[in-house]
Amino acid sequence: MSIYDFKWSADEKKVARIAFDKAYQREMEEIKNALTEKVKELQNEKDVWALHDYLTERRKLVDRKYDYRYSQLILVFSQLIREGNLSIIELSDLTDDKIELIMKLSSNE
């Protein structure tokens, strides 16, 4: 079975949705905080456009990363854990095979 073909029960879908949304909120909070800091340090016009470039890049990455398709969730959760926006504990109600795979993939790369 490929990692794209796991079955997700109704309960697992709830757990997954909550974890996904929390990670998203954490990342957005981090961007908000980064913005607040960067705005304090604005000196000249170039800094304004550098800030715009920063937001453009973060938005592109966020849009790409937060892909809530069940076929993608194992990979998405692995990345979120690797990057520190999610803890495996928040996924502890998933089936063991999913948890093992997510942990394995999150420690690679």
Place this chain on the structure above:
Amino acid sequence: MSIYDFKWSADEKKVARIAFDKAYQREMEEIKNALTEKVKELQNEKDVWALHDYLTERRKLVDRKYDYRYSQLILVFSQLIREGNLSIIELSDLTDDKIELIMKLSSNE
């Protein structure tokens, strides 16, 4: 003669450059201040992307507006005066025909 064909003396070019740069700096300062205010009011993730959209739009407008080609300067200065980022006094060393035209165009639209 069309408005695109004025001759600009060396002295006029200096005056034009200084006025153009000042207007640009004022507009960037305004964007910087708007940014500072908007960041203070950030509430949720949608506000972060709304701020990004705001910057994208302002950048596009600024890039389009600040066109330092002598063929365009009469129109550029008219717009800058109309929008309040430049005063006709800052262009008082240009020839009378240019000043008259800029004033006329800046009050139209």
